[in-house]
Amino acid sequence: MQNTISRRQLLSLVGKAAGGAAMYQAMSSLGFAAQSTYSGPLQLQGAPRNITVLVLGAGIAGLVAAYELRQAGYQVKVLEYNKRAGGRAWTLRGGDEYTELGGARQRCEFDQGHYLNPGPWRIPYNHHAVLDYAKRLGVPLEPFIQVNYNAYLHAKKAYGGKPQRYREVQADYHGYVAELLGKAVNQNQLDAPLTREDQERLLESLKSWGALDKDYRYLSSPLSSDRRGYDVSHGGGLMPASVPSKPLELKELLQSGLWQKLAAGSVQEFQSSIFQPVGGMDQIVQALYRQVRDLVQLNAKVSKIEQGADGVAVTYTDTDGDGAPRQVKGDWLLCTIPLSILSQIEIDAGQPLQDAIRAVPYENSVKIGLQFKRRFWEQDEHIYGGISYTDQAISTIGYPSTGFGHPGKGVLLGAYIWGPNAYEFGALAPQQRVQLALRQGAQLHPQYPAEFENGIAVSWNRVPFINGCFGAWTDELRAQHYSNLCQIDGRIALAGEHASYIPAWQEGAVLSSLDAISRLHARIKSKA
């Protein structure tokens, strides 16, 4: 608990040096334990000897469990269905092959150095547990660009199908909102218990925040163009004089629906700063895997999970071997298999856990990576990283947050699809998905047809090890089943993003794993 000690030492120093007020402030500003459910590296002490814990699944939850349980002194064995560790924390690179349910096989043709993360692709700053593992394992992180003011917002029916720049939509929306509220204040129509002085402060703030002129109007001017961009930018020497741009009309802006994405960077998970591991999202799980490699058996397809008074037994087949059923035994078991798969496996468990395992539906999602001959989004359009949004099925075009200005090729996230559209895309053959993403993306980037080289498409409902994307809890389902899913059932505990309040994120999987093994450890000690 190095962090905790250094914080304590520090608080003591502050207290001595600067007295109580500074101490109070220090405590508040250091009090991140109050915010986070992660309070630093796990310290499991007093593990009984010769206890074996089986871990099912070598995704991030299973790998973290294996790493921590061995540190604590347990014997650990991990069974993993895939021929690789990492689960959904998966990175596709040139030469990788992937066969989906239904048999379609794709070979990733990206050039060296390029990749697609079909699963998680970013790590929020407040995902303390994942960040801490990256730090402890020496995995370098780089900023992921979420909001790019120069990226596009696009709707088929808005502005004749011509994409607008994020900066234009945001500047204009803020400007009009400020202007409209300013009018209400100035006309004494504000329904809020504010003194005249506070109303003046509100007006002042609206002017500053919304780029309003001295009369609280949002107009074409250097003030608004400093935010939305100029038609002709400022130059040097005797270059042509700058020309301010003209704001979008309020009415058309409201009708466009483009404002729907303005909050995309304001949600805590997407707030700057936000990160990605250098080289691909699998770098964290691969670093974990290197720590526990000797404990992990790949290609192990679990078919049965049994438990009794004395221990647990798991039946599996080696998918790379003779296909004959084998069995491994242990004292306790942590199962991180996604519920979409676990619900198809015979498991000895009480009815509440059985019901919980079968209760949670899985979302689907599709991601498509597209390699282009050059980084035209940077060279032609000055979009460096970030995301463009469209109301077409592809929904998202994600630009690489690395290799800025590189003269070579580039790989885009050409689609990130949710909901019914994901099932429609999933129903197509992989190369048809790619073609459709190209057609839709060309509405934002007409360079697509001339610059395209190759693509790869992952539809999560066809991914063999999960048949879906993540556990789609509803409030009702949580109230009924979540606690039952997480309680230790005899000698079995579950973990994974599906056993967390942070679904679909690695942080949820890691916190769930840490919580489950902490409780398992306590239970084991109490029984020893």
Place this chain on the structure above:
Amino acid sequence: MQNTISRRQLLSLVGKAAGGAAMYQAMSSLGFAAQSTYSGPLQLQGAPRNITVLVLGAGIAGLVAAYELRQAGYQVKVLEYNKRAGGRAWTLRGGDEYTELGGARQRCEFDQGHYLNPGPWRIPYNHHAVLDYAKRLGVPLEPFIQVNYNAYLHAKKAYGGKPQRYREVQADYHGYVAELLGKAVNQNQLDAPLTREDQERLLESLKSWGALDKDYRYLSSPLSSDRRGYDVSHGGGLMPASVPSKPLELKELLQSGLWQKLAAGSVQEFQSSIFQPVGGMDQIVQALYRQVRDLVQLNAKVSKIEQGADGVAVTYTDTDGDGAPRQVKGDWLLCTIPLSILSQIEIDAGQPLQDAIRAVPYENSVKIGLQFKRRFWEQDEHIYGGISYTDQAISTIGYPSTGFGHPGKGVLLGAYIWGPNAYEFGALAPQQRVQLALRQGAQLHPQYPAEFENGIAVSWNRVPFINGCFGAWTDELRAQHYSNLCQIDGRIALAGEHASYIPAWQEGAVLSSLDAISRLHARIKSKA
């Protein structure tokens, strides 16, 4: 003009493949020439033989000029006052020594890998010329984090001096603005020509953008806490349930003035994405310098600039030599010496240029770099890059946008001071500036006293090669003098950020240089 050709080829391809509508869209979305005053690498053709251009100053303007003029076929000689090239694009690293006006000498004691950029420290995405030089010279860029939602906004008199997180202030400000405007709409008090349908759209947008509940209220709830943060965050397994946080009161928020910084990331120069060269801002000028090193004479202090019908002559002393005046002659001259210095040098020029040179006052600014034993802002407070703002004199605390999660030491920008405060800081001895920055910074980061190791402080009014920071044009001064400053006077042209509409930015210096040498080239050809 590789970019232009590839754009043309592309448009032709699009036209053939997809017809006129796509072509139109392609043209619009590729039409960045309409936005930028930089249209790709300079192509100066037909330079007469054996023409020598003298360049005064090896900052970015002078280096770009030397690089481009030699490419064009000119003989070039550069005189630089400092013992290094780069001018204000300056990076201080461990071992560097710096003596300011007044004689105070500082030695930078940073550990290896850490640095302070006393001058420019970021490159906006729309500074196309600087970005293009970085690209052509192979200088790697990394994202500069401007807005960090987890950084602090601090005012001495607000919230008992306790800093607030940016995300809290922004979420709450947006929430209240949305709620207040929503009320005005719902009470039919909106003074805007919107149909009832558009008003409904406005309400819908306010709800989405401001995190309002179904009744258009901004309240403590998961909805607002998803943006401003939770008191207890979501966890995994059976960890404690999340607890939403409570918004700041509107009245107090308005009085705090903390909203003043909410537009800081909305101005085009600070919009994401924004960059820094890997390793320090001097990497671009150093890459340029490597290209023209043989043309540059360092330690050359210019004392007189003469011109006649046949050429120009510059008198200088070698500050590293015997101090005797020397003279270098040429046919034409590009002078990039800051006006604050040039106005003290004898120069043969017409009255309009003489007046312009003397007309422009220079701003002052102070930057202070502080090295700490550990990156406590990351470890304790989860602030990765970005900026905290305070209404104390230090104004800004800038966190490094690189080396995230590194277990070692860290260097902060501990102060970035403008206006009268800069002169007050500049009047102090360097180590007093550092001590004052430490005292003020400790109001945001109580770890300062325990973790501080060393610091360095640059007050630009005491920087010998400029005696100031940048040319502080007013609209009135521009109307009177700007054109005269930029016109070629006989055989002399001026360049630098002071000869641009983008003051204080490298982009202004580069565009000014490109414009000046283009006009100089045309003039030379016309006289040949």
